Amino acid sequence: MADFEIRDLRASVEGKEILKGVTLAINKGEVHAVMGPNGSGKSTLSHTLMGHPGYTVDGGEVVFKGKNVLALQPDERARLGMFLAFQYPVVVPGISMTNFLRTALNAKRGYDGKDKSKQISPKEFRSMLKGELEVLHMDDSFLPRYINDGFSGGEKKRAEILQMAMLKPEIAILDETDSGLDIDSIKFVAEAVNRMRGPELGVLIITHYTRILEFIKPDYVHVLVDGRFVLSGGPEVADRLEKTGYSEWGDVEDKPEEVA
Amino acid sequence: MATVPKQVDVGTDYKEKYGFFVPEEYVFKAKRGLNPEIVKEISWMKKEPEWMTKMRLRSLEIFRKKPMPTWGADLSVIDFENIFYYLKASDKQSKTWEELPPDIKKTYDRLGVPEAERKFLAGVSAQYESEVVYHSLHEELSKKGVIFTDTDSALRDHPELFKEYFGTVIPPADNKFAALNTAVWSGGSFIYVPKGVHVEIPLQAYFRINAENMGQFERTLIICDEGSFVHYIEGCTAPIYTTDSLHSAVVEIIVKKDARCRYTTIQNWSTNVFNLVTKRALAYADATMEWVDGNLGSQITMKYPSVYLMEPGAKGDVLSVAFAGKGQHQDAGGKMIHVAPNTTSTITSKSISKGGGRTSYRGHIKMYPDAKNSKSFVKCDALLLDDESRSDTYPYNDVDAENVTLGHEATVSKVSDEQLFYLMSRGITRNEAETMIVNGFIEPFTKELPLEYAVELNRLIQLEMEGSVG
Numbered sequence: 001m002a003d004f005e006i007r008d009l010r011a012s013v014e015g016k017e018i019l020k021g022v023t024l025a026i027n028k029g030e031v032h033a034v035m036g037p038n039g040s041g042k043s044t045l046s047h048t049l050m051g052h053p054g055y056t057v058d059g060g061e062v063v064f065k066g067k068n069v070l071a072l073q074p075d076e077r078a079r080l081g082m083f084l085a086f087q088y089p090v091v092v093p094g095i096s097m098t099n100f101l102r103t104a105l106n107a108k109r110g111y112d113g114k115d116k117s118k119q120i121s122p123k124e125f126r127s128m129l130k131g132e133l134e135v136l137h138m139d140d141s142f143l144p145r146y147i148n149d150g151f152s153g154g155e156k157k158r159a160e161i162l163q164m165a166m167l168k169p170e171i172a173i174l175d176e177t178d179s180g181l182d183i184d185s186i187k188f189v190a191e192a193v194n195r196m197r198g199p200e201l202g203v204l205i206i207t208h209y210t211r212i213l214e215f216i217k218p219d220y221v222h223v224l225v226d227g228r229f230v231l232s233g234g235p236e237v238a239d240r241l242e243k244t245g246y247s248e249w250g251d252v253e254d255k256p257e258e259v260a
Numbered sequence: 261m262a263t264v265p266k267q268v269d270v271g272t273d274y275k276e277k278y279g280f281f282v283p284e285e286y287v288f289k290a291k292r293g294l295n296p297e298i299v300k301e302i303s304w305m306k307k308e309p310e311w312m313t314k315m316r317l318r319s320l321e322i323f324r325k326k327p328m329p330t331w332g333a334d335l336s337v338i339d340f341e342n343i344f345y346y347l348k349a350s351d352k353q354s355k356t357w358e359e360l361p362p363d364i365k366k367t368y369d370r371l372g373v374p375e376a377e378r379k380f381l382a383g384v385s386a387q388y389e390s391e392v393v394y395h396s397l398h399e400e401l402s403k404k405g406v407i408f409t410d411t412d413s414a415l416r417d418h419p420e421l422f423k424e425y426f427g428t429v430i431p432p433a434d435n436k437f438a439a440l441n442t443a444v445w446s447g448g449s450f451i452y453v454p455k456g457v458h459v460e461i462p463l464q465a466y467f468r469i470n471a472e473n474m475g476q477f478e479r480t481l482i483i484c485d486e487g488s489f490v491h492y493i494e495g496c497t498a499p500i501y502t503t504d505s506l507h508s509a510v511v512e513i514i515v516k517k518d519a520r521c522r523y524t525t526i527q528n529w530s531t532n533v534f535n536l537v538t539k540r541a542l543a544y545a546d547a548t549m550e551w552v553d554g555n556l557g558s559q560i561t562m563k564y565p566s567v568y569l570m571e572p573g574a575k576g577d578v579l580s581v582a583f584a585g586k587g588q589h590q591d592a593g594g595k596m597i598h599v600a601p602n603t604t605s606t607i608t609s610k611s612i613s614k615g616g617g618r619t620s621y622r623g624h625i626k627m628y629p630d631a632k633n634s635k636s637f638v639k640c641d642a643l644l645l646d647d648e649s650r651s652d653t654y655p656y657n658d659v660d661a662e663n664v665t666l667g668h669e670a671t672v673s674k675v676s677d678e679q680l681f682y683l684m685s686r687g688i689t690r691n692e693a694e695t696m697i698v699n700g701f702i703e704p705f706t707k708e709l710p711l712e713y714a715v716e717l718n719r720l721i722q723l724e725m726e727g728s729v730g
Contacts, residue, residue, distance in 0.1 A: 050685050053677055078687035090682035094700025103696065104686035112689075146700070163686065 001063075003027045004171045004202055009060035011048040017058065018044040020227035024204075028170055031203040033213055033238065036224035037246040042206045043087065045224070046175040049204075050084040051077055064171065079108055083169030085160040087176040092147040097159065100147050101129065101166055108167055132165040136192050154185040161192045172196075173204045178212035190215030210242045225249040293341045296320060299443050302346045306412055306446075309419065319432035319442035326436040332622065333560045333591045338534055343506055345444040345477070401459060406490075407452040408463055411479050414450030421452060425483055429512035429540050429568075437536045441477045441510040448478035448509065453488040453519075462491040462524070462710060480511040484519040484547075491522040493713070505533045507558075513541035513549065517571070520548040526713060528720060529557040531588060539565040546573035552708050553580040555590050556720055564622060566595035569603035569634075576605040581705040584617030584649070585724055593623040593640075593654075598631035598661070609640040610702050613649035614724070621670075622654045631661040642672045643701050645694070695725040 002025035011019040018041045026032055036042050048055045049062060051074040061068045069077050092100070102125055111118040120128075133140055138158055148156055157177055164172055174193070178186050193203065193216050205216060213221070213235070221237035222229045223246070230249050231237060291298065299320050303313040328335055401408065407418060415422050432442040453459060484490055507529060515521045521541065529535050535558040541549040551565035567576030578594030596605035611619035621640040642651035653670050675697050683693035699706070699718050706714045 050681075052681050073690070074681055074684040075687050075689050075693075078685055084685050086682065086685075090676075090678050092679050092683065092697060092700055094703030095696050100683075100686070100696075103688055103692065107687035107689065107692070167686065 001025075003064070005063045006049070007061050007063065009045075009048065009062060010058040011044055012056050012058055013044060013054065018227055019048065021060070022224070022227070022229060023060075024222065024229070026171065026202045026204060028202045029199045030220065031197065031205065031216060031218045032220045032222065033205045033207060033218040034222050034224050035207055035210070035238065035241060038208070040224045041227040042208070042224060043175060044227075046084060046087075046173050046206050049173055050074055050082065075107065078167075078169075079110075081170035083164050083167055083172045085157075085164060085172065085174045085177050087179060089148045089151075089156045089160055091149050093149055095147050096144050097147060098129075098143045101125075101143075101163065104163065105166060128166065132162060135195060136162060136165060137188075138162060153180050154182065154188075157181060157185060157189055161189055165192070165196065168200075170200060171202045171204070173206065175206050176208065177205070178207055178209060186212055187215055210238050213238045223249070292344055294320070294343070294345060294444070298345055302444060302446065305346070306415075308415065311423070312415065315427065315432070316443045316445075319439045320444075322432050323436060323439035323443055326433075326439060329436060329562075332562050332620070333589045335534065335536070335560070335562075338506060340440075346446055404457045405452075405454040406457060406459060407450065409450050411448040411450045411481060412446065414481070418450075418452070421483070422450070422481070425481060425512070425514060427512075429514065429542055430510050430538050435538060437508045438510055438538045441479060441508050441538070445477045445479035445510065447476075448480040448511075449482075449492070449494075450480070451482040451490060451492060453482075453484050453490045455485045456487045457485075458489040459491070462493045464493040464495070476505075476507045476509070478509045480509065482511075482513040482521060482523070484513070484515045484521045486516045487518040488516075489520045491524065493524045493710070495526045495528075495713070495716075505529075507533050507535045507537070509537045509539075511537070511539040513539075515541055515543045515547040515549050517545045517547060519544075520550075522550040522552065523565075524552040524709065524713070526554040526709075526717060526720075527557060527561070531557060531559050531585075533558045535561040535563065537561075537563045539563065540568065541566070541576070542568045542570055543574040543576055545571035546575075547571075548575045548577070550577040551579070551594065552705070553578065553592070554705065554717060555580070555582045555592055556717075556724065557588075558590075559587065560589045560591070562591045564593045564595050564624070566597065566624075567605065568597045569599055569605065569631075571600045572602045574600065574603045576603075578607045578609075579705055579708060580607075580609050581702045582609075582611040582619050583721065583724060584611070584613045584619045586615040586617060589618045589620070591620040591622055593621045595624040596626070596636055598625075598627040598634045598636065598664075600630060601632040601634065603631060603634045605634075605636045607636075607638045607640075608704065609638075610705060611640070611642045611651055612645065612698055612701065613642070613651050614645040616646075616648040616650075618650045618652075620652045620654060622656075624656045624658070625666060626658040627661040627664050627666070629660045632663050634661065635665040637665075637667040637669075639669045641670070641701070643698065644672065644674050645698075691725060695722050698725060 004026040006022055006024040009019055009022045022045060024032065034042060034045065044055060048057060051072065057070050062070050064082065065080055067080065069080065069082065102120065105120050105125065109118045109120065142151065142155055142159065148159065151159065177189055190212060205212065205218065218235055218238065221233060221235060223231040223237065223241065225246065296317055299316045300313065303316055409417065427442065430438050432439045451463065482492060513521055513523065527535060539551065543549045549567045553563065553565055555561045555563065565578050569576055576596050580592055580594065582590035582592045584590040590611065593609060594607040596607065598605065607623055609621045611621065613619045619642060623638055625636045625638065627634055638655060640653055644651060651672055655668055657666060659666060675694055679697055680690065680693050683696060684690060699721055706717055709717065
């Protein structure tokens with residue numbers, strides 16, 4: 001049995017069936033890419049896996065560490081070791097990124113405001129943050145700013161990656177992390193993810209375009225069309241899509257173009 | 261007499277920290293109800309000069325004649341005949357902490373007054389019941405001529421200064437509750453800052469109601485002479501009792517030429533208190549008056565700090581936060597009265613409603629014909645935490661001047677699913693995520709507070725949020 005198993009997952013949004021039975025097994029140490037055209041169910045997959053309240057699970061299960069995570073709240077899934085890098089990170093005014101990172105780390109350690117021994121010390125937090133910023137070649141100028149408030153597209157994605165580095169998940173889902181990014185930012189994100197790759201991390205990259213896969217070499221590529229996987233294989237699947245697009249699976253409106 | 265407190269569900273930590281009560285032991289206790297005899301007795305007890313006794317009696321008549329205001333929150337349940345209008349908690353004033361009577365000391369120990377004092381207080385004037393019992397003032401301030409005392413002592417010790425300003429900013433006939441306060445006032449703070457003196461450390465006072473059916477009618481008077489600066493902080497908490505309490509204060513402030521005054525309040529009365537307060541400042545040439553006003557507790561609050569911009573260049577600011585939980589109505593806002601040219605004002609109001617609570621922003625901007633080239637900007641943001649809660653905005657603008665700028669911006673928002681999902685996806689619980697969003701919402705207010713108060717406010721919000729989130 002794999003470390004993270006999606007079994008026949010079916011989900012809908014506002015009564016409309018989107019995922020029609022998705023099955024996927026991810027082991028730690030592996031990088032999987034899910035590719036698909038617009039409307040194929042990519043963002044439904046990422047949101048359903050993390051437990052967004054706007055998505056309804058119609059069937060199937062997702063098993064991680066012996067639990068069906070579909071029965072858990074988003075925060076419980078995160079504390080279990082899942083992470084979602086958002087396509088559109090959300091603005092929360094009045095809370096600094098530093099405060100946010102500290103609160104999230106404390107939550108992960110099971111600190112609920114009572115047992116102080118579980119709380120990360122200011123010193124430990126600062127040195128950890130400093131270390132991750134160095135590894136990611138990031139400056140700390142955005143730390144005092146409010147969560148994603150006034151961040152450029154590139155800054156938002158860098159901040160997502162920093163959160164991932166700090167929280168050290170075992171299963172990370174990157175939702176269209178490359179969309180809307182210039183090539184430098186894509187390279188930055190890819191390098192950071194490559195550095196985090198290792199036997200303790202399983203990665204699921206969800207993307208429309210093949211570009212990011214030039215920098216993060218996936219072990220497996222799955223093509224999602226109309227809520228189902230129509231093709232799974234090794235990195236060669238991405239090469240094939242690069243040439244032919246999604247047209248071979250029928251009336252889909254676009255092909256994977258390079259980002260502007 | 262003994263009273264039995266009935267506990268109200270506001271979260272266990274709250275009760276432990278703020279809801280305790282100390283058995284009452286009073287030297288003197290007035291009778292319930294309101295009549296000229298009681299008013300005379302109060303004045304006699306305090307050995308006041310005749311002019312004050314007369315002013316009290318005149319104010320009582322005004323109070324009797326004025327109808328109950330009906331334009332705001334519902335006040336019809338207040339029974340004026342069932343309230344104690346004066347209590348004296350101890351016979352003598354204490355200058356040091358050690359001299360305080362033990363039960364009073366216990367109350368303040370749990371409020372952490374001495375600790376706060378050790379940290380950065382210049383002076384403490386902690387009001388227990390109707391009388392200030394503890395008082396100290398930093399020697400350096402005394403040397404500079406700063407007067408920081410309770411209002412009763414000020415009447416006795418600084419009679420001329422007192423008579424010159426008392427009742428000039430808010431006359432008894434201003435409104436029904438100002439009249440009531442003038443008739444039965446007791447305690448409060450008196451501050452005089454001489455010309456050019458900057459008081460660098462905030463002056464603080466703690467107020468606390470601790471008797472069943474007791475009204476608290478403190479009276480505060482602050483005079484900032486030319487070019488001076490003072491920051492006064494008032495923090496309120498109260499134990500929980502079964503019957504309604506009335507808190508009706510009057511705060512008068514005079515800010516002379518080039519002076520600046522900041523008045524910060526964090527009000528956290530228990531949820532059976534009617535909090536009806538009149539706060540007003542007069543700002544003269546190039547003077548600045550800032551009201552920083554946080555309202556968390558009480559059943560009903562009606563409070564609209566105001567600034568009369570009397571001379572050119574005067575500036576007024578109101579920054580307020582209101583939190584209304586179940587059964588609470590926070591009717592708050594601000595008033596800016598532009599009398600002179602080139603005056604500016606801003607009102608920033610943030611309100612949070614939860615569990616069926618109700619917040620109202622009520623504001624008045626008035627520009628008289630002489631107020632040419634004046635500017636005013638009002639911003640009110642309301643955050644609703646659920647569908648049962650309510651928020652309203654009542655802005656009144658009255659412009660008779662030419663060449664003025666008047667801006668008004670209002671938003672109503674809800675805690676969004678997207679924000680909650682984002683924070684929760686990082687492992688943060690729903691309750692903590694909601695608390696973060698609320699604390700983030702009021703951050704423009706919190707960052708204006710001294711650190712200790714900011715921490716306490718965030719903690720209070722956390723306790724409020726823990727109350728009924730399922």
